[in-house]
Amino acid sequence: MTRRIRDVMSPATVAVEPMTTVARAARLMREEDVGDVLVTYDCDLFGVLTDRDIVLRSVADGRDPDATTVGAVCTPPPVVTLEPDDTTDRAAELMRRHAVRRLPVVEHGGVPVGVVTLGDLATTDDPHSALADISRAAPGH
Numbered sequence: 001m002t003r004r005i006r007d008v009m010s011p012a013t014v015a016v017e018p019m020t021t022v023a024r025a026a027r028l029m030r031e032e033d034v035g036d037v038l039v040t041y042d043c044d045l046f047g048v049l050t051d052r053d054i055v056l057r058s059v060a061d062g063r064d065p066d067a068t069t070v071g072a073v074c075t076p077p078p079v080v081t082l083e084p085d086d087t088t089d090r091a092a093e094l095m096r097r098h099a100v101r102r103l104p105v106v107e108h109g110g111v112p113v114g115v116v117t118l119g120d121l122a123t124t125d126d127p128h129s130a131l132a133d134i135s136r137a138a139p140g141h
Helices: 022-032 051-059 088-098 118-125 130-136
Strands: 036-041 044-050 102-107 111-117
Touching (some): 036 111, 044 051, 088 102, 088 118, 111 118
């Protein structure tokens, strides 16, 4: 069933500025129990930093997480985004086309208002699917 992104997105986003250290962003991800943070500058979306970005673009390259900024290792602009009135079908198509599992939701020309994940779509499309069950499970279980 197709729904609007505003109905399935996670409205609470965690954001950092591009000059934030990777170590600080990683601690924030742990504290907030999220796998990504939005990188914003003056309330506009600059990029997205995922736990995978930290591993592949920072740790694996031997960069010092206390000296490396998120702006240097995040997914750089242009970032694929959705608007709250987009559909879950559009989200799924963009995720498939760009091989991503999460998309920032923006309005008013780039102000982040949420994130929609593959798990959000799975829970919406088939609440009894294995992916939906995994998405609802408490972390670490």
